[in-house]
Amino acid sequence: MAWLLLLLLSACLQAGNSAGSNRDNIYGVNQPARLSGVQGSSIEIPFSFSFPWELAKDPQISIAWRWKKVHGEFIYNSTLGFIHDHFKNRLTLNWSQGQTHGVLRILDLEEKDQTMYFCRVYLQTTEGRKFWQSIDGTQLTITEGSTTMRSPSTLPSAVTTAGSRHTEGQRSPSLVTLGAMVGMVVTKAVLITAISVLLIFLWWKKR
Structure with a gap:
């Protein structure tokens, strides 16, 4: 009976060590499965990544993005400063060295932006260069914006213009008050002068 208990205990310990070993080998990239954006607006695709290796003194972490399919074209590379022609002046990455999470932002969404996006990670470890990427990716859906909606970038100027139109042809309240006061003073002065002359x-x- 004692030998049976020892064998069961040993099996449990081996299973625990095996599970721990598997946990140590886990690495991957996490992204939302689906996101939806409005045409003409912007969208943010959050991502995070994990890895089991020990980083080199200079890990040289680099983030890249692909679109359409797992092995599709690259649209961004943080190390090379590369941005796909389709996304010129519309793509920014909110991420810095040392972080394991960030956000890819796409500005002025277009109908053609509706597709899959995959984040890829490169880094230098004590075991050499490693790289991996999301397999599932993020499906981005683009919907048409309302014709009555204005672009956020134009709203401030529109409000300012509307305000200036509203005040055109109207006197400032302070000027109106000042004019009234001057008129009263002049009227009093004329009246006093007339009485004095009389x-x-x-x-x-x-006499």
Whole structure:
């Protein structure tokens, strides 16, 4: 009976060590399965990654993105500063060295942007250069924006223009108040002067 208990204990310990070993070998890239954006607006694709290896003194971590399929064209590379022609001035990566998460932002969404996106990671470890990427990727869906909606970049100027139109042809309240006060002072001065002249005239006539 004692030998049976020892064998069971040994099997449990081996299973635990095996599970721990598997956990140590886990690496991957996490992305949302689906995202939806409005044509003309912007969208952010968050990502994070994990790995079991010990980093080199200079890990040289690099983030790249592919689109359409797992082995599709590259649209971005943080190390090379590469951006696909289709995304010129529309693609930014919010990520810095040392971080294991970030955000890819696509500006001014177009109908053609509706496709799959895959994040790929490169880094230098004590065991050499490693790289891997998301297999499932993120499916981006683009919907048409309302014709009554304006681009956020134009809203501030539109508001300012509307405000300036509203005030055209109208006097400032402070100027109106100042004009009224000046008018009252002038009226009082004229009235006082007239009364004074009348009194002097009556006094002179009486003499």
